[in-house]
Amino acid sequence: MPAYKRILLKLSGEALMGDDAFGINRATIVRMVKEIQEVTTLGCEVAVVIGGGNIFRGVAGGSVGMDRATADYMGMLATVMNSLALADTMRQEGMTARVMSAINIEQVVEPYVRPKALQYLEEGKVVIFAAGTGNPFFTTDTAAALRGAEIGAEIMLKATKVDGVYTADPKKDPSATRYATITFDEALIKNLQVLDATAFALCRDQNLPLKVFSIFKPGALKRVVQGADEGTLVHV
Numbered sequence: 001m002p003a004y005k006r007i008l009l010k011l012s013g014e015a016l017m018g019d020d021a022f023g024i025n026r027a028t029i030v031r032m033v034k035e036i037q038e039v040t041t042l043g044c045e046v047a048v049v050i051g052g053g054n055i056f057r058g059v060a061g062g063s064v065g066m067d068r069a070t071a072d073y074m075g076m077l078a079t080v081m082n083s084l085a086l087a088d089t090m091r092q093e094g095m096t097a098r099v100m101s102a103i104n105i106e107q108v109v110e111p112y113v114r115p116k117a118l119q120y121l122e123e124g125k126v127v128i129f130a131a132g133t134g135n136p137f138f139t140t141d142t143a144a145a146l147r148g149a150e151i152g153a154e155i156m157l158k159a160t161k162v163d164g165v166y167t168a169d170p171k172k173d174p175s176a177t178r179y180a181t182i183t184f185d186e187a188l189i190k191n192l193q194v195l196d197a198t199a200f201a202l203c204r205d206q207n208l209p210l211k212v213f214s215i216f217k218p219g220a221l222k223r224v225v226q227g228a229d230e231g232t233l234v235h236v
Contacts, residue, residue: 052078
């Protein structure tokens with residue numbers, strides 16, 4: 001039995017690159033989808049928000065000096081591309097996924113409508129939320145916190161390169177230790193960069209716990225969903 005009935009999984013676009021400089025690494029996306037599939041077979045309802053850094057990084061040089069809002073809209077479109085790739089990989093693995101976009105591109109993906117998203121989740125479909133919040137100046141972390149609160153997720157899972165929140169940067173400080181649990185207020189006081197400030201405040205205010213774990217650790221997602229001591233739990 002899963003410890004959580006409904007989760008919001010936040011994936012970074014960079015996680016899809018694998019060892020590539022940018023773009024989508026086929027083996028990496030297939031492995032991630034299989035990890036998500038393991039969780040759905042436990043009976044857990046899964047919604048996903050994915051970033052666009054892997055695609056936008058490829059054009060980031062051209063965005064220097066660009067209007068911030070324009071650059072943000074480009075980033076949102078990159079998340080739509082990632083969402084389509086993720087959904088199609090899920091289809092190939094025998095799963096059913098629905099992509100819902102905060103920006104209307106109806107020939108490509110359906111618009112985000114909350115009751116429809118809830119219906120899909122209840123039907124056991126994986127829902128992938130694309131295009132962030134649909135607004136510039138907000139990160140995909142904020143989009144994940146917002147959608148997590150809207151769909152009544154029991155926890156937001158932030159999949160990163162590190163297996164939790166540490167007292168210091170483990171790459172720079174070998175004596176850094178991982179927190180098993182920490183409160184939002186403690187993380188704020190210690191200035192631990194867990195999420196951006198807006199996403200962090202939203203999680204705290206909506207009492208949406210956050211689990212930070214490594215997506216590169218095989219089976220970590222399943223262990224998190226089963227309530228094992230994996231990663232770091234940030235709570236009120």
